Amino acid sequence: MLMPQAVLSETEGDCVAVERPDGRSPVLVICEHASRSVPVRFGNLGLSEEALSSHIAWDPGALAVARGLSASLDATLVHQRFSRLIYDCNRPPEAPAAMPAASEIYAIPGNQHLDAAERQARTEALYLPFHQRIRDLIRSRTARRLASVIVTIHSFTPVYDGKRRDVELGILHDADDRLANRMLDLAAEAPLYRTERNQPYGPADGVTHTLKLHGLENGFKNVMIEVRNDLIVDDVGQGVMADYLAGLIQRSLDA
Structure with a gap:
């Protein structure tokens, strides 16, 4: 039987x-x-280098934007160090998309026909430590009487399954829309980007797992941000987006 430590x-x-x-x-x-x-x-999961560098493996530009946001706000940043193709930490273990057998136009040979032992090994090696680290940070912050607001950063491809996406910035929420509503209102006052609610994904697509796990369950304000990745391909685009989002979030919290 594969043991969790064999994953990494x-x-x-x-x-x-x-x-x-x-x-x-x-x-x-x-x-x-x-x-x-x-x-x-x-190995390469049976995929080409082109596939492994595409959006199916990660969110291009998202970490750079998250780091810029962290620096601007003096905010703690938590990020996963391995590809979502091995385990997507924004999905619960029972979800097929946690270890996808296919993504968009790509079949993923290395994820075909995973047995229960392999799924459990990946869960224990990647998903559980990731979310436990977040819980530990929240517990430490609470002990120091610090408030917590959950903000997750993602990027999306401008063309998906052959269809162009016009939205540039998505502000996503689940049952708690407090922070999202304020951010959407402020974004509409000076529209730098085409910004929409729960686009290009929403709660029905299963993308709010982290928000529910650490935001809703704790009663914290929370929001998921999706940035079209052609806007953040270089340092300039990433910096502009991080500064814009930092201002949007800070103003929303101040309000």
Whole structure:
């Protein structure tokens, strides 16, 4: 039987990284799809380099934006160090999309016909430590009487399944729309980007797992941000987006 430690080698280190652990902002920035790195054990999953560098493996530009946001707000950042193709940390273990057998036009040979032991091993190696680290940070913040606001950062491809997406910035929420509503109102006052609610995905697509797990269950304000990835392909675009989002979030919280 495959043991959890076989998923990652000792030299590959922890699956989760924390930056600015002592950040003073109430915002806790989370980036679940930060990396395209595949653990050595899995090779290339039977995929081409083109596929492994595409949006099916990670959210291009998202980590850079999350880091810029963290710096601007002095906010703690938590991000996953391995590809969502091995485990998508924004999905619960029972969801097929947690370890997808296919994504958009790509079949993923290395994820075909996974048995229960393999799924459990990946869950224990990647999903459980990632979310436990977030819980530990929240517990520590609460003990220090610091408020917490959950903000997750993602990016999406401008063309999906052959269809062009005109939306540039998505403000997503689940049952708690407090922060999202204020951000949408402020974005509408000076529309720098085409901004829409729960686009290009929404709760029905199963994308609000992290928000529910750490935001809704704790009663914290929370929001998921989706950025069209052609806007954040370089340092300039990433910096402009991070500054814009930092201002939008801070103004919304101040209000």
